[in-house]
Amino acid sequence: MTGTLRYRRPDVSSPPDRFPDYRSTELRAPQQPRIVIPQTPTETTGPVDCWDRLMGHAFHDMTAQHAGEPIGQRIHVSGRVLDEDRRPVANTVMEIWQANSAGRYIHSKDGWNAPLDPNFAGAGRVVTDAEGRYRFTTIKPGAYPWGNHKNAWRPAHIHLSLLGPAFATRLVTQMYFPDDPLIEIDPIANAVPMPYRQRMVSRFDLDTTEAGFALGYLFDVVLKGRDQTPFEDDHDE
Numbered sequence: 001m002t003g004t005l006r007y008r009r010p011d012v013s014s015p016p017d018r019f020p021d022y023r024s025t026e027l028r029a030p031q032q033p034r035i036v037i038p039q040t041p042t043e044t045t046g047p048v049d050c051w052d053r054l055m056g057h058a059f060h061d062m063t064a065q066h067a068g069e070p071i072g073q074r075i076h077v078s079g080r081v082l083d084e085d086r087r088p089v090a091n092t093v094m095e096i097w098q099a100n101s102a103g104r105y106i107h108s109k110d111g112w113n114a115p116l117d118p119n120f121a122g123a124g125r126v127v128t129d130a131e132g133r134y135r136f137t138t139i140k141p142g143a144y145p146w147g148n149h150k151n152a153w154r155p156a157h158i159h160l161s162l163l164g165p166a167f168a169t170r171l172v173t174q175m176y177f178p179d180d181p182l183i184e185i186d187p188i189a190n191a192v193p194m195p196y197r198q199r200m201v202s203r204f205d206l207d208t209t210e211a212g213f214a215l216g217y218l219f220d221v222v223l224k225g226r227d228q229t230p231f232e233d234d235h236d237e
Helices: 024-028 051-055 196-200
Strands: 074-082 093-098 123-127 133-139 157-162 171-176 215-218
Parallel strands (some): 074 215
């Protein structure tokens, strides 16, 4: 990803700022129309081939960051980052963060009574290759309760952040897993209307499943256009 590419999302696939079933949006949604401030070249351009120097080495195997093996089902997640014409977007950074197999984050505000895993930090980073491909190895996250409503549980998911050509062009989405019954009753997932919600659900893939080691899931990220992936952050300009 180079130059000053800007990705404008079609409103039909975008989650709204205010979605009453997702209670916290009532408090944080803007009360007034947005004021568009034009971005300058310093905000829309950035490193093209020096991410390692800027951020350190990528770490794609989130199961091999500590002295021991993390607990849970190992999975490989792979796919491509594509533009609106399904052309590969090369050399773009994807950051990953997630809960552990018990549904617990390593975060001071996560007070749920589920075990932490000393061998799993829940964070990784990969860079797409010349064909826009990425791949990382991790543990399938668990579901967890949250305080949105009575007996509310978030489906298993992985957060993906794409930086693009600069930090100001960051896009964020969530990847869910197929056949998870919690997706249909989750207010965050349901803030994205159908059929666009299905674009956030990965596909099980036997070809990328590693025999005796890890299940494989495919998840392509499309930055713009008819097949665009729904994103949490709005970067209209």
